Amino acid sequence: MADKGGARRPTGQDLGASSPDRIRNVVLVGPGGSGKTTLVETLLASAGAVPRAGSVREGTTVCDFEDAEHAHERSISLAVAPLVHAGVKVNLVDTPGYADFVGELRAGLRAADCALFVIAANEGVDDATKTLWRECADVAMPRAVVITKLDQARADYEGVLMAAQDAFGDKVMPLYLPVRSGDEVTALAGLLSPSEHADDDLRGSFIEAVIEESEDESLMDRYLGGEEIDEDVLVADLEKAVARASFHPVVPVCSVTGVGCEQLLDLMVRAFPSPPEHTPPEVFTPAGKAAGAIACDPSGPLVAEVVKTTSDPYVGRLSLVRVFSGTLVPDSTVHVSGHFSSFFGDGSAVGGSHPDHDEDEKIGALSYAFGRYLEPAGQVIAGDIAAIGRLSRAETGDTLSTVDDPRVLKPWSMPEPLLPVAIVARSKADEDKLSSALTRLAAEDPSIRVENNPETHQLVLWTMGEAHSSVVLERLVERYSVNVDAEPFLVSLRETFTGPAKGHGRHVKQSGGHGQYAVCDIEVEPLPEGAGFEFVDKVVGGAVPRNFIPSVEKGVRAQMERGVRAGYPVVDLRVTLVDGKSHSVDSSDMAFQTAGGLALREAAATTTVSLLEPYDAVTVIVPDDLVGGVMSDLSSRRGRLLGTDKVGDDRTLVNAEVPQTELTRYAIDLRSATHGAGLFTRTFAHYEPMPEDVARNVAVREHRM
Secondary structure, three states, rough: OOOOOOOOOOOOOOOOOOOHEEEEEEEOOOOOOOOHHHHHHHHHHHHHOOOOOOOOOOOOOOOOOOOOHHHHHHOOOOOOEEEEEEOEEEEEOOOOOOOHHHHHHEEEEEHEEEEEEEEEEEOOEEEEEEEEHHHHHHHHOEEEOOOOOOOOOOOOOOHHHHHHHHOOOOHHHHHHHEEEEOOOEEEEEEEOOOOOOOHHHHHHHHHHHHHHHHHHHHHHHHHHHHOOOOHHHHHHHHHHHHHHHEEEEEEEEOOOOOOOOOOOHHHHHHHHOOOHOOOOOOOOOOOOOOOOOOOOOOOOOOOOEEEEEEEEEEEEEEEEEEEEOOOOOOOOOEEEEOOOOOOOOOOOOOOOOOOOOEEEEEEOOOOEEEOOOEEOOOOEOOEEEEEEEEEOOOOOEEEEEOOOOOOEEEEEEEOOEEEEEEEEEEEEHHHHHHHHHHHHHHHHHHOOOOEEEEOOOOEEEEOOOOOHHHHHHHHHHHHHHEEEEEOOOOOOOOEEEEEOOEEEEEEEOOOOOEEEEEEEEEEEEOOOOOEEEEEEEOOOOOOOOOHHHHHHHHHHHHHHHHHHOOOOOOEEEEEEEEEEOOOOOOHHHHHHHHHHHHHHHHHOOOOOEEEEEEEEEEEOOOEHHHHHHHHHHHOOOOOOOEEEEEEOEEEEEEEEEEEHHHHHOOHHHHHHHHOOEEEEEEEEEEEEOOOOHOOOOOOHHHHHH
16 A cells, blocks of 8 residues: 555564464554554554654654644544564554544454553543543453553542542452652552562462452462562463453553553553453354354364454555454455344344345455555464455445355444434536445445435434534545535424314416316325325215316325425325316316325415324433433423433433434534533334424425425
8 A cells, every 4th residue: 555644664573473372353442632652653663563653743653654743743543553473463453532433443443352451640530531441341352551641730540540530340450560759650560579679468469360350269378478479370271261251461661761551562462352252242143043162273163253344545445354263364355244233233143034145256465454455475373363354345344254154243332423423515516426426335334324305305314513524524534535524413293183174275387278277175184103195085966077087196195295284294194086177178287186186285374284203212311410411401302201211330321302303413512511421312102292492493495395
């Protein structure tokens, strides 16, 4: 790939692993600004994978290589940077910390076997950080904690450590202690072996906790009996405890000076679980039947997953793949099974379901991704992460498997995009390319949902937030040369009659030759919510010929679609045709369609037509101390509060029903009000009459009339 933005190539380390137990897949997780990308740079330099560490500010880091990342000086995409330390390959998976890009985080969690949770010593543990920790805990991801930015003026290592223990539990314990010379951290003191800098009480507590979490009872007896335990034995127990996701060692690191990087690399290769020790995802057949568990065995059947898909104008589509079983070989044919959420709607497979695409495809060359660069790979074994170029059909979340025994991995949970952005192509040329570009973007990023709303006739991008939508629109321009403009998002309202009415439709025109003649009289009455539309024929004496009665109904239905008040569809109505007139020559199907529509519009003018608005059932999860503010805000949005439930020890779930018109920007407003700690879901509930004072402010949609 072309050099761009100052990104650097690897120094030539052999990135092929000899066996799965010589691989570590480590995802870096933490809030934005905690120093994840900078830490990756320092680790790469410490391991000799790059000559020197790059800079986020200068746009020279390995993992932040997109133009948008350089412009905003923050990560927006998952990126992989491998290194080799002590003969073990470590795939560092850098993920964005900003909440808009949680889809990238979840993909990173799927690709990895252990998480490095990064917290800045000058920032502490906020609610957004706690939310990220829960993301890891929800998938039982083993975690270690790194406290960075020890060189910052406001750095408070001890305070942040205590805050992490308070937030995440007492099994967050320091493995190393900072050694200072004045205010500067110059070295680390380990607690696994005796040291003049190590506190004996802290060391004793750490060792007891490690042995306890590893459930090594005989070793505990020996230790409590006063025996000095060899460090290698303690490291083995530490690795067991970390792999159980019940114990979380803490390492202080200064990315500027490099203090702690060597110890962190040692921790990764000695005490982080290898791929064979991490439980793989559940496996199913393409028909939805549970299949046997897979093992991380290079000689087993191929089962791999596309964790990220990108499109590059120079190399085309690129698929980043985690191999869970078997071995990927260049120029081989694999079976591509598409992901499908309905298949696992209740958390289990449903027999008889099928993925959205299911086919064989030949792969080309294999590579190891190093940021934007691709290093050739002869083969890729189980447990490793690789890049496949020009895999034309595979999308993010798809499974690659052997042709004669295809498999589908249970997909990881994806967040629901809740911020709508209505867009329109800027020109005819943009319109011609827009559909294809959006299809490709959605294949790359499952946290985008593209909707062509048949009622509002808007093209809507559902995104995770303002930053996410901004990135999507930038990619449309940069990758596909498609320019779009945003327009106000429209909620699908309805119109309904509130009382009975009568309408007279007369369409009579004469302009040489055959004219147009049709007259119809209708009676209109509202029906209960959800009853739909009824058309009743009560014409007597042939006032409207039988062949034109369906024309009247068609005209009424067409006018209902166009609306009679503000341009929204009319629902729950009974229309009775009671009389009319025709002409033996000038009457026609189109004339009676027009008359039917005119009759409905006249009926609407003689009674009250209400607007109906959709309500969503909304659940909001927030820290306990923010519940009052969230409930007040929902009430101000005309929401009805339905009750609350406790979620864990410190969070509350608020249930409410809220008009969709009040939720358009709620994803942004909730995040702002709760500093990123609030989460919400929404599902359609029902329609209700819109208060007239609100309805009066709804713009009439002339283009629909």
